Amino acid sequence: MIYASSARSASSVASCLEDRLPHVHSSRDGNTTELSVGSRSDASYFVTLTPNGHGSVIRVTHGASASNDPPEEELRFDVARCTT
Template sequence: MKTLTQRLLAATPLALIAACGSTPPSGSASNGEPMVYASSARSASSIANCLENRLPHVHASRDGNTTELSVGSRSDASYLVTLTPNGNGSVIRVTRGTSASNDPPEEELRFDIARCTV
C-alpha cells in the first residue's frame, strides 16, 4: 500500500502538468523543445500500449530501449512521443512533429498522456 501511495504522490504533478493545455511559444515546433517532459513509474511498453489504444494514427518504432511514437501521418506527424526506460519506470518527452496539423488537439494529447502515465 505504501508503494501505491508513493506512486500516486509522485504522479500527481505529472497529471497536473500533462492535463493542462497551452499554446506553444512561437518557434517551438521548429526548435524541438518538449511540450511535455516528465517521468512515470509505468514501463515504456505499458505507456506505449495505452497511448496506441487512446490516440488515432499512432505509429511506433524502437531504437534500442527507446520507443518513439509518431502521432498522425507517418511522414508528417503532429507529435512525437519518446519513451525512455529509467531505473524506476520511464521518461516521457513530447515534441511537435513536422505537421502543421493539430490532430489530435493538444489538450486531448496531454489528457491521454496523463491517463497513460499514472
C-alpha cells in the first residue's frame, strides 16, 4: 500500500496518473476520485484521491489480480512524479 499527500489537487494528480499509467479507468464518488489500473474487470491497483484543505491524499492498494502490470516500482515512481 502507498499512502501520500500532495499539494496538488486530486484532479491534477488523477490527470497526471492517467497520462503516465497504462489502462487507467476513473470514476468519482462525491469528492473522491477513484482510479483502477489494469483490466477493468481485474485491476492490478486501485488509487483513491481525496481532496483535503491543502491539496489531496493519495492511497494506492494492490487489487486482487495476480497481475503486476505495471510493475510496482514503476507505479511508485509515477505516483511520486504526480504528487510533486
